[in-house]
Amino acid sequence: xxxxxxxxxxxxxxxxxxxxxxxxxxxxxxxxxxxxxxxxxxxxxxxxxxxxxxxxxxxxxxxxxxxxxxxxxxxxxxxxxxxxxxxxxxxxxxxxxxxxxxxxxxxxxxxxxxxxxxxxxxxxxxxxxxxxxxxxxxxxxxxxxxxxxxxxxxxxxxxx
Numbered sequence: 001x002x003x004x005x006x007x008x009x010x011x012x013x014x015x016x017x018x019x020x021x022x023x024x025x026x027x028x029x030x031x032x033x034x035x036x037x038x039x040x041x042x043x044x045x046x047x048x049x050x051x052x053x054x055x056x057x058x059x060x061x062x063x064x065x066x067x068x069x070x071x072x073x074x075x076x077x078x079x080x081x082x083x084x085x086x087x088x089x090x091x092x093x094x095x096x097x098x099x100x101x102x103x104x105x106x107x108x109x110x111x112x113x114x115x116x117x118x119x120x121x122x123x124x125x126x127x128x129x130x131x132x133x134x135x136x137x138x139x140x141x142x143x144x145x146x147x148x149x150x151x152x153x154x155x156x157x158x159x160x
Contacts, residue, residue: 001105004112005090010097015120019101020093021112024086031082038081043088046081053077 005022012018030037035054038047054074061070094100102119106112 007098034081
């Protein structure tokens with residue numbers, strides 16, 4: 001499953017049709033064409049910097065003894081852009097005032113949009129579940145009340 005980050009424009013309601021979905025996954029086009037992918041996504045400074053670095057690595061690859069280093073640096077640059085490219089996009093949205101509304105795990109964009117819409121519908125019709133209450137436990141330490149559901153991987157079922 002791919003986590004999709006759902007961003008809302010400034011002042012938009014959660015059910016707005018202007019929600020932007022950013023897939024937080026490895027971007028193959030960014031790995032193959034990192035500079036052009038960044039420029040296509042309007043990351044001007046990063047795209048130009050990557051283009052200059054790629055040009056320098058191509059030029060230095062012909063020098064004696066620098067071929068392997070140039071290839072490794074180029075590979076590292078491509079991996080960096082492919083792995084962190086979606087994070088760059090999300091950061092750009094946050095700088096423009098967009099707010100992170102949800103993170104939806106889904107296999108594709110269409111399913112993520114449907115799940116986000118269904119989640120909004122469920123939240124509008126169902127009240128939020130109660131949060132666990134704290135009570136005094138052993139040695140007057142605040143503990144979670146076993147009568148209420150708790151957070152974590154394992155439920156204690158009232159035992160220690």
